Amino acid sequence: MDFDAYDHVRPIRWLGDRLELLDQRILPLEEEYVACADADAVAGAIRELVVRGAPAIGIAAAWGVVLAAQALARQRPGIDSGDFALAELEPAIATLLKARPTAVNLAWALQRMRRAMQGAGVDWLPRLAAEAEQIVSEDLAGNHAMGLAGANLIEPGSGVLTHCNTGSLATAGFGTALGVVRAGVAQGRIARVFAGETRPWLQGARLTVWELQKDGIDATLIADAAAAHLMASGQVQWVIVGADRICANGDVANKIGTHQLAIVARHFGVKFMVVAASSTLDMGTATGADIEIELRHADELAAVAGKRHVADGVKAWNPVFDVTLAGLIDAIVTERGVVMAPQASKMALTFVAKGVA
């Protein structure tokens, strides 16, 4: 398929000495890039959701390491050992790692950057920049591959519901779950696309339907609370979502609300697909119970677009991810393999035995 015809947005721009991030807090009403000149600024942008989505967070962090490395090379010219440079960069890497806890892609990307430095000589800095470029190009190619692999599972004429934003804005391009939607629409397998608004941060309402509109893909926005009613109506055959972390037993952490979609989908006989890069696999974590779920400030629930609508003094609880148990999932699609009805033994066979994760 002509991938570029369905992929018009780029959230991350590397400009050689700074990183520009499309500010996802103000989309779609304003399209502005935030410039980050150092690793602290990148960590802040990840924390504040200027950039979000598991793969995009990893990519931004990788460039954050390059920025820290450039600063080190300016302050201490003549470093000729990657291992020495790595020791100096560990505090910056630790700051980036702490920016958000749930998406494992962040730790994965930082580990790759560490490895690129290990054993390097005078060329440690260009090696780091090349590694960041490589992470970006692998992510884009992987998204194309999983888009086709996921679309392949969908019967022509199907309707789909997606959640949060898993598109170009959340990745190096094309997207994971949204890549499957793009490929499925291009191939005529998907006839109807629905997107949940994704309270409280509205990734679906502000980002997903905007991206799809740019690509000329017809999509219908629903309130999150309309999902059961929609599935009961028979208009949806697949729920397709991304992931922030996939455990060894196939449990999946993803945007809050994913778990209830999986329960409702099972109730109505709607299939449930998780689409993610292999960098989202965390085979070292046994089950979803071991995943740290990010809790964000209660104020995110109290206001929309900066306007408060909740009485002062009201308490709120704001976990921004949840865990969907493997038993509720029909397919986990990655660029390196698809697992149907995931469970620990199949995950190990597909990913550990083949050296994927």
Ligand code: MRU
């Ligand atoms: O809080 P966010 O917007 O970073 O959460 C994003 C999600 O939950 C996505 O579904 C996930 O990161 C996959 S993005 C390809």
